[in-house]
Amino acid sequence: MELSLKLNKRDLRTEEAIRDEIESILNKYGLKEFFKINISTSTEKIRVKIGKGRPGPFAEYRSITKTIYLLDWEIDAKRLKKEERADGIFPLLSTDKSIGPKEALVSYKYQPRLEKRFNQFKSVHEAAPILFKNIQRVEAIMFLFFIALIVQGIIERKVRMSMKERGVKSLPIYPEYRRSFYPTTSKIFYNFDGISSYKILKNGKVIKEFKDELSSIQKLLLDLLDINEDDFNYKNLLLDPSGTIQKCRGFSPQLMII
Numbered sequence: 147m148e149l150s151l152k153l154n155k156r157d158l159r160t161e162e163a164i165r166d167e168i169e170s171i172l173n174k175y176g177l178k179e180f181f182k183i184n185i186s187t188s189t190e191k192i193r194v195k196i197g198k199g200r201p202g203p204f205a206e207y208r209s210i211t212k213t214i215y216l217l218d219w220e221i222d223a224k225r226l227k228k229e230e231r232a233d234g235i236f237p238l239l240s241t242d243k244s245i246g247p248k249e250a251l252v253s254y255k256y257q258p259r260l261e262k263r264f265n266q267f268k269s270v271h272e273a274a275p276i277l278f279k280n281i282q283r284v285e286a287i288m289f290l291f292f293i294a295l296i297v298q299g300i301i302e303r304k305v306r307m308s309m310k311e312r313g314v315k316s317l318p319i320y321p322e323y324r325r326s327f328y329p330t331t332s333k334i335f336y337n338f339d340g341i342s343s344y345k346i347l348k349n350g351k352v353i354k355e356f357k358d359e360l361s362s363i364q365k366l367l368l369d370l371l372d373i374n375e376d377d378f379n380y381k382n383l384l385l386d387p388s389g390t391i392q393k394c395r396g397f398s399p400q401l402m403i404i
Contacts, residue, residue: 150217161185164215180226184218263295270332271295298331301371305329308370318363334367 149158149167158164164185172178193207240250267273271294278284306328309317316325319333326333341364346354360368360375368378 153215153217158215161187161215164217168217180222180229182220182222186216186218188214188216190214263299266298266330266332267291267295270298301331301334302329304372305334305367305370308372312370314366314370317366319367337364337367 149164149171152158153164158167165183168183169178172181190212192210192212194210195201196206196208199205238247238250238254240253242250245253271291273291276287278287309315309329316327317329318325319329319337320326341358341360343357344355345352365375368375
């Protein structure tokens with residue numbers, strides 16, 4: 147230890163000061179439990195001239211006994227061995243009471259699910275670096291992204307569970323009607339892109355309204371999500387005070403005034 151070279155000098159001339167310095171160093175690196183420290187002492191007698199001036203034939207001296215502190219240390223092999231056995235162990239908590247420790251670990255180790263969410267976080271939701279001045283703003287926007295990912299996961303889970311219950315192995319939701327065995331929320335929404343609802347107004351009153359006809363795959367997706375077709379088409383279109391129709395879900399509202 148470099149500390150050994152600093153003993154008996156300046157601020158390290160007492161046992162208490164030396165122990166405080168040792169404890170400070172070990173705590174800094176988190177190694178206090180792995181070392182056994184021993185401070186031993188020895189004495190040294192030195193002669194000191196009494197009075198000022200250069201030593202002469204009639205100079206008088208007095209003897210002083212000085213305490214010298216020595217530092218001995220060794221690694222606690224048993225404690226280190228115990229720590230090696232526990233290295234890498236961490237608690238794994240689960241809210242699913244139906245699975246055991248092994249199942250929980252297997253589920254945790256299945257990283258593709260987590261990696262897929264990170265991929266969607268950057269691609270589907272287009273998350274990008276933003277300059278914020280404090281951590282609270284970062285936490286706020288990340289919270290919104292996480293809520294979006296949770297809702298996205300719930301939609302995917304609902305569709306896939308419904309497919310399994312009904313024996314539907316795949317859905318032709320990709321371009322050119324290519325089939326998907328594990329539909330993602332972005333591809334599900336893609337199939338509703340461009341659908342429009344129309345309202346004809348006369349003197350500020352709706353005199354006619356109609357909508358695009360849903361395809362068979364769109365109807366199947368709504369059915370798998372347990373969403374009623376009428377609710378999807380009409381109740382989610384809102385007319386704001388300015389007279390324009392707000393766009394909701396997959397619909398692109400069109401307005402004709404006569």
